[in-house]
Amino acid sequence: MKEIRFENVKKSYGHTEVVKNLNFSIHEGERLILLGPSGCGKSTTLRMIAGLEDVSSGNLYMGGKLVNDVPSGKREVAMVFQNYALYPHMTVKQNIVYALRMKKVPKKEIAARLEDALAMLQLRGLEDRLPKDLSGGQRQRVALARAVVKQADFFLLDEPLSNLDAQLRVSARKELVKIHEKYKQTIVYVTHDQIEAMTVGDRIALLNEGVLQMLDTPENVYHRPANIFTAKFIGAPPTNILEMVYYDKHIRFGDQKMSIPNEWIQHIQKANAREMVFGIRPEHLEIMEEHGENTMYAIVRAIENLGAEYAVYLTFNNEEVIALSPHKEWRVGEQVYIRPNVQHMHIFDMATTNSIGYPEKMVNRVPVFN
Incomplete structure (x- = not known):
C-alpha cells in the first residue's frame, strides 16, 4: 500500500505556524499536485513527506505506517529538487546510479535500470x-532519471520544471x-504553475497560508471552486468576483439586474445566505455591441492582446x-453590453467565502469542501 495520510x-x-491542521489522503498510485502561492506551505508539506522536516504535531502515515520519527532514508522516497542537486564532479551515468550503488544493488540490476532511464528520458x-556540459533541460532529465532508477514507492517533486523554458516544460510534463x-x-x-497542475495531476490540493482550500480533480477545482480563493487563484485571467443582491428571482448589481434559471432560484433560496457574491470566469462573459436579452451595460477601459484572444x-x-x-x-471608453453565461456562474456566501454549491441537475460530482 502506497497511500499517504495526514491526520491533524x-x-x-x-510561534509561526506554516502548515495548519492537514487532514487528507493521497491515494496509492495517483498524481497529487500541491498547488498554491509562494509561502502557502506546499514545499514544507512535501518536505514533511520526504522526512526532511519534522511534523510539529499530528500524525503522518505512509504505506499504512506512522512515519513521524522514521528518517528520510527509510521512507522509500525518490525526490527531485528545483535546483536538480546533481553532483558536479560526477558524470551523468554516475549521478543516476549513485544511490543504487550506495544501496549495493547488484551490478546487472543497476545496468538494466540505467539503460531504461537513459532510453525513457532521451x-x-x-x-x-558532467553536469556543467549539459543544458538546463538535460540536467532536469538527469535529475528525473536519478529518481526513476530508485523505483521507490513515493516520487516527490519540488517545482522540478520551474527553471525550464516553455517548450521544455511541455516536453517534461x-x-x-x-x-x-x-x-x-x-x-x-x-x-505554483496552474498549467502544470491541470495537465499533470489526477487531483489538486490547493493550499493558502497553510490551510487546505480544496482537494479535488482539476476539472472540479476549475469548474466548481469550493470558495472565493480557489475561484480567483485558478485560471488566468482570474474569475470575476462581484457584489450582488438576490431579489425577486433576479440577481442585481447596483441598478442593473439579470434573470437566472429556476433551478438557481431554488438553490439560492435554500442556501439562505445573508449576503452573497457572484463569480463568473472571463471566458463565460460575453461582450455585445447592442442591448439584448439578459444583458447589462459596461464601459471598456483597456484591452490586452493574449494572442489567440483579447482580454477586455x-x-x-x-x-x-x-x-x-x-x-x-x-x-476604450465605449459603452458595451455584457451577458454572463448563467450555466457557468458561481455564488459564494460572503460571510464564509465558501461556495453555496450548485443546483443538483448541474452537478456531475460534488467538490470536496475543506
Whole structure:
C-alpha cells in the first residue's frame, strides 16, 4: 500500500505556524499536485513527506505506517529538487546510479535500470558528460532519471520544471506522465504553475497560508471552486468576483439586474445566505455591441492582446471585470453590453467565502469542501 495520510498535521517554526491542521489522503498510485502561492506551505508539506522536516504535531502515515520519527532514508522516497542537486564532479551515468550503488544493488540490476532511464528520458549519448556540459533541460532529465532508477514507492517533486523554458516544460510534463504510467508510483508534485497542475495531476490540493482550500480533480477545482480563493487563484485571467443582491428571482448589481434559471432560484433560496457574491470566469462573459436579452451595460477601459484572444477590461457597477473576446473591435471608453453565461456562474456566501454549491441537475460530482 502506497497511500499517504495526514491526520491533524501541523508544522511550526517557533510561534509561526506554516502548515495548519492537514487532514487528507493521497491515494496509492495517483498524481497529487500541491498547488498554491509562494509561502502557502506546499514545499514544507512535501518536505514533511520526504522526512526532511519534522511534523510539529499530528500524525503522518505512509504505506499504512506512522512515519513521524522514521528518517528520510527509510521512507522509500525518490525526490527531485528545483535546483536538480546533481553532483558536479560526477558524470551523468554516475549521478543516476549513485544511490543504487550506495544501496549495493547488484551490478546487472543497476545496468538494466540505467539503460531504461537513459532510453525513457532521451539521455543516451550523454552518459559521460558532467553536469556543467549539459543544458538546463538535460540536467532536469538527469535529475528525473536519478529518481526513476530508485523505483521507490513515493516520487516527490519540488517545482522540478520551474527553471525550464516553455517548450521544455511541455516536453517534461509528458515525460513525467509517461514515467508514472510505467512505474505507478504515488507522485506528490509541488508547483505554483496552474498549467502544470491541470495537465499533470489526477487531483489538486490547493493550499493558502497553510490551510487546505480544496482537494479535488482539476476539472472540479476549475469548474466548481469550493470558495472565493480557489475561484480567483485558478485560471488566468482570474474569475470575476462581484457584489450582488438576490431579489425577486433576479440577481442585481447596483441598478442593473439579470434573470437566472429556476433551478438557481431554488438553490439560492435554500442556501439562505445573508449576503452573497457572484463569480463568473472571463471566458463565460460575453461582450455585445447592442442591448439584448439578459444583458447589462459596461464601459471598456483597456484591452490586452493574449494572442489567440483579447482580454477586455471593463467597468461594471463601479467594479472591474474582465471578459475574453475573439476580436479587437472594442474601443476604450465605449459603452458595451455584457451577458454572463448563467450555466457557468458561481455564488459564494460572503460571510464564509465558501461556495453555496450548485443546483443538483448541474452537478456531475460534488467538490470536496475543506
